[in-house]
Amino acid sequence: MAGRWMNLGQYGAEGVPGWVALGAGIERMVTGIESPVDSERGLAARLRYLTASDAGYEAMDRAGIHLTPRTLIAWLAEERTPNRANLTRLDAAYWELRRRNVATDLKRRLNSRGGTRIEINPVDQSRVARPHWRDLSTRTINVRGVWDAAVDxxxxxxxxxxxxIWDDIITGLGSDYDAYSNVSSIGWAA
Structure with missing residues (x-):
């Protein structure tokens, strides 16, 4: 990790480590069922998605859902509703499987046309007194060759x-790269 901001917040600057913003940006690209798991529609959609493949059953197993075929059939037929703990586990299993299933598409989208252009917004210095202010601006960079590793x-x-990976990305900013080890946000359209 780059280190110029070792005491981020000492003078009032606010931000997050760049790698956190990078992970959050990738996470925002994952879409799925909008209905909550405790709604009829949300539960039915999650169960359909999870029971459509062996990977779904494996995701349920990893989430700690161990049930008899009879119970699963009752859930699918809407004769019985999972308890709160199992609803939480079903939701976790759904999103974990969804993330795995979209990873390949994310790599393709982020690598298309030679990479993805990202906008890096520096830390928020609105609460920093002028003598401690750093001259930082929003930077834009075309990121190539790291997306497969970043998604993995x-x-x-x-x-x-x-x-x-974030350190590799910001070294493309030149000599001021260390000022972007922490950011307020990053964004891209892919």
């Missing part, structure tokens, strides 16, 4: 790898 690190929730 995001999927694995590997903070160390995301941090290393």
């Amino acid at each position: 690190a995001w999927l694995a929730e590997d903070e160390t790898a995301l941090d290393a």
